[in-house]
Amino acid sequence: MQIRELPYADPGVPDVRSGTRFLLWLGRNQLGGQVKAMLWGLLLQLGIAGLPLGVGFAVQAVVDGSGGRLALAGGLIALLGVVIAVGDAMLHRVAVTNWITAAARVQQLLSRKTAELGSVLTRRVAAGEVVAVSTGDVEKIGWFVEALSRFAAAALTLVLVCVGLVVYQPALGAVVAAGVPVLALAVLPLLPRATKRADEQREKAGRATELASDTVAGLRVLRGIGGEELFLGRYRAASQEVRRAAVRSARMWALIAAVQVVLPGLLLLAVVAYGARLALDGRIAVGELVTVYGMVALTYQPLRHFEEIAMAYSFSKPSARRAARVLSLKRTTTTSDERAHTRATALGGDLYDPATGVLAPAGLLTAVVCGDPDAAGRLADRLGGHPAEPDEAHASVLLGAVPLDELPLGTARTAVLVQDKDPVLLSGTLRELLDVPSSGKIAAAQALDAAQCGDVLEALAQASVDTDGDPMRTRITERGRSLSGGQRQRLALARSLVTDPEVLVLDEPTSAVDSHTESRIAAGVARLRQGRTTVVLASSPLLLDRADRVVLVHEGQAVAVGTHRELLRTEPRYRSVVTRETDEELADLKALDDEIVDELDDELELAEAEGESA
Template sequence: MHIRDLPHADPGDPDVRSGFRFLVWLFRRQLGGQAKALGWGTLHMATIAILPIFMGMAVEAVVDDSGRRLATTGLVMLGVALVMAFADTMLHRTAVTNWITAAARVQQLLARRTAELGGVLTRQVAAGEVVKVSTGDVERIGWFVESFSRFAAAVVVTLGVCLGLIVYEPRIGLVVLAGIAAVCLSVWPLLPAATRRADQERSRSGRATELASDTVAGLRVLRGIGGEELFLNRYRGASQEVRRASVRNARMWSLIDAVQVVMPGLLMIAVIWQGVGLASEGRLGAGELVTVYAAVSFLLFPLRLFQEAAMAFTFSRPSARRAVRVLGLRRERPVGDGADTVGAVGADEPLSGDLWDPATGLLAVRGRLTAVVCGDPDFAERLAARLGGHPAQGDDEPSAQLGGAPLDEASLAVARTAVLVQDKDPVLLSGTLGELLTVPASGRVAAEEALGAAQCQDVLTALAQTTGDGGDPMGARITERGRSLSGGQRQRLALARSLITDPEVLVLDEPTSAVDAHTEARIADGLGALRSGRTTVVFTSSPLMLDRADEVVFVHGGKVSAVGTHRELLSGTAEYRSVVTRETEDEVAAVGATGPGPAGAAGPSGVPGSPDPNPDQNPAQGPAQDLAEETA
């Protein structure tokens, strides 16, 4: 695999039973690259290891006053050095390729899982945790994959050198072998403590990242309520915890580094002591002593690789566990063998028909605008997710069905094409407005139509001014998550993006909660006109939206309690009236005792005698809603 071939055509199906199994799976996916790195690494270190032999031969040539042997040895050493340089270059090239391809594979797997989970992801894993996994953890996993082949090459060459020393001079060879074992065993007991400290540092760093992300995302609101200093102090505390954990972690690795210096030093002293004794006995000549000393000096190099491999493995195991925790999440309950495409729905068979939720009894008739009112916002959010075919983790309710086919048995591509769910807090990605609106779509709805239905005219005007010359607003840049826009502007652009896709079923969760009454009324009219003949489900408690729906479904206590038009439910269902008008139970009872009067006697707000919140009749509602929009 070459870097130019990235991204991977198929990153594969990872083994997520444990972090270690995931690392083994990742290693097996790159056996070819690992074998190349092992070969080049062995050649590189072998050339380093044989240099002491020729150094001893050169010393012996000088002692014997043989210029020819010295010249020959010099030429051989030059050839070995050239081979060493070439092998080192290829080793570095292959090792870095292994690192990048492994990191890219993990990132592709994380991106695929994130796309499958959608909005369900952040309900199960903190956003800061996902960011840390996709950045720092991916790098550490790639580091282990890259370092393993160099570690294996170091083991092969070290064993070869030790074996050669034992054959050449058993006394020195056994001392060297025992010394290397002592060096490795002296570090091994320190690794579990280093792992724990590294994990603590990573955990606190993830918490600080999550807190910083939340603070930046809510900066507009924090300024509105004067809460910047409070959150700043929280981040200061989290940052200090990261600093303390980092210092404790650095102290442990400093201790490991010290052991790695002291133990090889003691080994070198012991070898020199033995060598001098052998030389004084006449068993070793000057050149042989130089050879032995240089060979032992070479062994300090693979010992450093052993430490690096230990560090890589120590850091990568917690990172792999965290990656597995994200990769192990599922969009839906497992069906059959756990694949995404199973059951009654073919991989390419489109879905259409009425949308039905067996758990609540909710039925959205095909081609109609259905409004859903829930007294519990959290339940409404879970129900909207289930209607999209991706229930939250732990949700044991049966899947919603479209045209009689369970959505969680459809392939991901079919389910996404059939049903689109816009969350209560949709995300705008950074880029130009044109890029934001370039989404997979049917082609039946133009961007101008969607922006008009979502009442984005003022947003386009404001964005056009940011281009500098008042040019095309489609070229205006939108900052990350649309933070330069107000809450209502973000909400309307997200609605326009959803309308452009033109899915078979569009599910909207509170799509107008951050806009003023005037704009909301126009959005309700535009939505009904643009989605005519298409199935639309809107979760809302706004009288303006409810009054324009073809049918209103009231969900109470987890079940459908009443179905009808907005005015029918106002006059006939006390619980519905309480949710929509925000009246207390005593006020609802009082209205019920006197009688609500004819349905037409009440305005769309549901309160008898109250003004109709139509923008033409009640323009005073706009400024208050505008203030709420600016602080959202």
């Protein structure tokens, strides 16, 4: 896989049973790149390890006074220099490719999962954790994938060096062969503690990221209630915890690095001392001693890869565990694709949620009133085939006779479109914003008119860089930050209306607009969606009065159905939600009603008595 071929046509189905299994799955998918990097790394390491051999030949040639062998040694050193240059350049190229392609695969998987779950994702996983996984964790996972091949090349190089030294100079080679495994494994007892401290650091960093993300998301509310300093203090405390954990982690890795420096130095001293005695005794030549010394000195570099792979694994394992946790989330428990595609041909009919008892008859505008806004959001997700909790999957929402969780994601979203209470506008022109998959029956102008976007079009026309002031060609900034909350909400509503799905679910579509605009939007939506199934979760009387039927959901169950005015007269719980009356006010109102009724009864009895006396 080359970088120019990204993104992947299909990133595959990951093994998310654990973080380690996820890393192994990534490694298997990068097998070709890993083998290439290992071979180039082996060429580089052997080229470096061969330099002492050339130097030893040169030293021995000088001692023996042989010009021919000196020239040959010089040619060997020059050749090894070329090998090192080529190996280093190609290793870096292939290793970085492995890193980027692995990171891109993980990001594609995360993007696919985000698109699959939609707003439900942040109900199951904290937004800060999603941000941490898609940024820092992806980099750490890519680092491990990239370091793995270089570690394999380094380990294989050490084995070949030890075998070569035993063959080249058995006496000193045996010392090196015995010492190198000790050097490579010496840091193992320190790794569990280092890994534990690294996990603690990342856990605290993840909590700090979540706190920062939540604080930024609610900054406007915090300013309104004067809570900025409170949350700032919390973030300062969390940040200091991260700093202290990072220092503790760094101390362990510094100790491991020190061990990797000290032990090779001790081995080098032992080789020099023993080799000098052998040279004095005439058992080895000076050139052989120089060769062995150089090879032992250069083992420091491949040994550093043992430290790096340990560090990369300890950092990437929790990252892979978090990524696997996000990727393991499922929309619902699905059946086979064959069954889903068979049922997809018969889509249509009433929308029914068995868990709450909410029924939205086909072709009607149904309003749902929930006293709890969070419950309304969860209900909207359920009606779109995305239960907020996995254990809700046993009561799948039905469209006609078809459970939505048995449909492929694309089919389900084509049939039922859910507009969240806080919809997102992507950057681009207004024409691009409204250029969405649709039935083609609703024009953009009709949708914009129904959503009462006249002032939005005027504002975009004024901001247009075109001489004709075409608002459709005006660029909207990321998330619509240049627009007010009401303008963003109305543009999102227009986008949903253009789509013209079989079923449209709107969660508080007019919460950010004034009452006059809300009244016109209610009329426009009712007119444009006539004959199509529409569900509006709201508590605004202006919207509720336009609905064909209204369902009251209380404590997770549909408890009353009727028109808005019927429920106002007959259902106190409905009246308390819609009119915002408190229990005391309802009690006072009921007492007043009873008092008026008693007075009317008294007057009626008095009138009857007077009539009898007359």
